[in-house]
Amino acid sequence: MESSSTYLDASAKIFIIDDSYYNLDFLSIILSDSGYEVVAEIDSEIAFEKIISCQPDLIILDVIMPKINGFELCKIINLEPLTKNIPIIFTTSLSDTDQKVKGLNLGAVDYITKPFQKEEILARIQVHLRIRQLNLELEKQKQKLEQRVQTRTAELSQTLENLKQTQLQLVQSEKISLLGQLVAGVAHEVNNPIGFIATNLYHAKNYVEDLVDLVQLYQQHFPQPGAVIDSQIEEMDLEHVLKDLPKLVNSMKLGTDSVRGIMQSLRSFSRADGDEKKAADIHQGLETTLMILQHRLKPQPNRAAIQVIKKYAQLPLVKCYSGQLNQVFMNLLANAIDALEDSFMSSKKERKNLQIHIGTSLEQERVIIQIVDNGMGIPKTTQNEIFKPFFTTKPEGKGTGLGLPICQQIIREQHGGSLECISFPGKGTEFLISIPL
Ligand SMILES: Nc1ncnc2c1ncn2[C@@H]1O[C@H](COP(=O)(O)OP(=O)(O)O)[C@@H](O)[C@H]1O
Ligand SMILES: [Mg+2]
Structure with missing residues (x-):
């Protein structure tokens, strides 16, 4: 620590407040002679401002002063975050035990007695500067440690x-x-x-x-x-x-x-799926998934049928893990059906045109698969959340919040593609899968 050696070199900055010129001079001289930088102030009313601006390493404070006395000033210094850690040494007359105790209780670290003894003053100042230096070092170490704990905690949570x-x-x-x-x-x-x-x-x-x-x-x-x-x-x-x-x-x-x-x-x-990607027919995957979800699309005692409208383009076979892609289709379609059911219920069972559009197309060496529902959509506030693991708006037992993060992982990491969601609250939601050929 750079500043530490400065204190030990006795070039620390010491602020003296005393209403007697004689005392100020006396202290200033012996401290300057010992190599300390000294700031002396006779007016206790303006002392505080000066302390803040010059940030001394130690304050020597007379107790009995007009306007603001030493105790009050001590309180003020201890209340201000910028100055509260600066050690304060009171100067008091030899016999006044009450004052000594009161000063120490107010947060002063020590006192020196008048008439001043040069050797004693220097010894005490040196002790307190060293303690302050150690405190500062400790504080720095503490901050470093906290920083390290924070970094570690962040690493661990990641x-x-x-x-x-x-x-x-x-x-x-x-x-x-x-x-x-x-x-x-x-x-x-x-x-x-x-x-x-x-x-x-x-x-x-x-x-x-x-x-x-x-x-x-x-x-x-x-x-x-x-x-x-x-x-x-x-x-x-x-x-x-x-x-x-x-x-x-x-x-x-x-x-x-x-x-x-x-x-x-x-x-x-x-x-x-095995370890390798295999050429697969995307439409067949979609059809199979629809077949498995057939029972959920049919009219239910408490809701109308869900109409599936398909718009398939001519697609080449796509090298992929077809089982994983089917899992993606399954989750997106199941989510769409859930959304339509919710929207049906919240329309007080008035809604009739429950629809899912499935579209495929070929765009610049990419296969695009769109799954669009005209359900209740996703509120703007949660649109950022839906891909996070465990985010679900469904009751326990029905939703896990794992579907979309897994879909995204499959599309992004396993197939180098992208999965995006565009949703209009109250109107519907579109999921867009894009896979490079
Ligand atoms: N098509 C959709 N329409 C409206 N909200 C949706 C749709 N798809 C997903 N969501 C929202 O995203 C959340 C997370 O979906 P998902 O990860 O599949 O988990 P889960 O279906 O188990 O809740 C759902 O709970 C729902 O709030
Ligand atoms: Mg789901």
Whole structure:
């Protein structure tokens, strides 16, 4: 510390206030002779201002003075932040114990007694300058330490924040992968029996057609089969059965085809991404996601259906982690549905045109995917918050606040793209995904 050596070199600045010229001179001379810089003031009324401006290292203060006495001045100096740490030494007459005690109680660090003893004065001043120097050094160290603690705390909170993020991503991807395994397992289990039914239906269809032909042949060649058969024909409404049976088999076939399609989508949706990006069809990802969300789009007992309007451009296959992109579509679409439901409820169930627009386009080597809803929008004050982890406006159990930060992480870090939100409170919200090809 530079200033510390200055004090020890005895070039510290000492401010003396005394209403006697004799005392002022005496003190000034012995202090100057010892190498101190001295400022002397006889008028206690203007002393305070001067102390503030010259910032001495020590103050020697006479107790009994006209206008403002030493005690009052001491109080004033101790109240002012700029001066309260400057040590004050009182000068008082030898016998006056009361004054000594009162001065020390008011915050003075010491007293020197009149008549002055040169050696004693110098010794005491030196002690207090050294204490002050140590105090200043301590204060500096304390500030350094505080600074360090602050830096460390900031570093630690940043680490904690990163850890939280990583953890939530781990939890989320663990969940997704578990869900993927579950879906893949179910799809696998359903696939076998459905394949079995589909194959048998194919044969059953042929057999039914043959049998229908055969019955018709019988009818042609034996138009009078007898009363028993006639009554059976009438009872079972043979004409209707012959017409309906092939239709029935056909619709069974449509049913199994549709189940197989759904299983196919589920498997592709839940397929683990692996380490490498693969060329994928963005539209297929969107369609599969919509299919999985189908039940939420349908009219509900307490709300109208949500209409999905698609505007797909011609897109090339995109090298990506398709499972992760599906996760993004899923969250953005689920958020849009939530927003539409909220807006429906807050319109007192008056709203009818609940819509989600999904658009894709190709712009300068980038694939753009827009997901727009005409829900209640996001208030200006929270638009900055929505990408922060754990920010949610949904009730516990429904919202986690993890969807958007994870979407952003997937789009930005994994795909080098961007995810932006443009929202008009009361009108709706648009999420814009942009991925470089
Ligand atoms: N389409 C949207 N319309 C209105 N608000 C939205 C929309 N998407 C997201 N938000 C707001 O952003 C918040 C955070 O979304 P998200 O990170 O997916 O978490 P969560 O859905 O679990 O709340 C939501 O709680 C909601 O307030
Ligand atoms: Mg969400």
